[in-house]
Amino acid sequence: EPEVTQTPSHQVTQMGQEVILRCVPISNHLYFYWYRQILGQKVEFLVSFYNNEISEKSEIFDDQFSVERPDGSNFTLKIRSTKLEDSAMYFCASSEALLKLQETQYFGPGTRLLVL
Amino acid sequence: AQKITQTQPGMFVQEKEAVTLDCTYDTSDQSYGLFWYKQPSSGEMIFLIYQGSYDEQNATEGRYSLNFQKARKSANLVISASQLGDSAMYFCAMSTFGNEKLTFGTGTRLTIIP
DSSP states (O other): OOEEEEEOSEEEEEETEEEEEEEETTOOEEEEEEEEEEEESSSEEEEEEETEEEEEEOOOOOOTTEEESSSSEEEEEEESOOOOGGEEEEEEESSSSSSSSSSOOOOOEEEEEOOO | EEEEEEOSEEEETTSSEEEEOOOOOEEOOOOOEEEEEEEEOOOOOEEEEEETOOOSSHHHTEEEEEEEETTTTTTEEEESSOOOGGGGEEEEEEEEEEEEEEEEEOOEEEEEEE
């Protein structure tokens, strides 16, 4: 069964450093998302991406964040200068299309980011 | 804006019993979808079941069913014949038509007791 994959599974970084989180969405999916979950809290939407551009972003997704689809398979989230409060689990998700009322988003296993 | 409320932070249930996890939602949109995800201790988010706002029948997927009461704005997850492997966090989420982001509730931690 096709699945969303994410690398790395864990990342430890120093405050102020740049990190890139990588995702490979399900191959025939067209919509891609990033969410984050601070430890013990609920999952929060960061950004959605369709047709090579951001379709929606939350207020969390400020200038320190960027997303890219550098090739036909990868989808990346970059945090330019990490802060302590960026420590969280980051989930990538993908969905097939918005051709019907709602499309299910399938999540990857997550990258646990720890900023020291 | 949409909002999801899960009022049960934790539940303990005996193995083989049925369990209902509560979820209420708030939106002014007429077209929306409701989702349940399971998050085991390993951290991944596993899709369980989906209910569309215009679906007349309650959704079912194996041991999972969704008790959808539109007038009450509730979308409770029912797990029949619970198993030890059902122990996890369960999140209710929704999205509205044309706005694809998921809004999540705070989750319910379910523990199945042998």
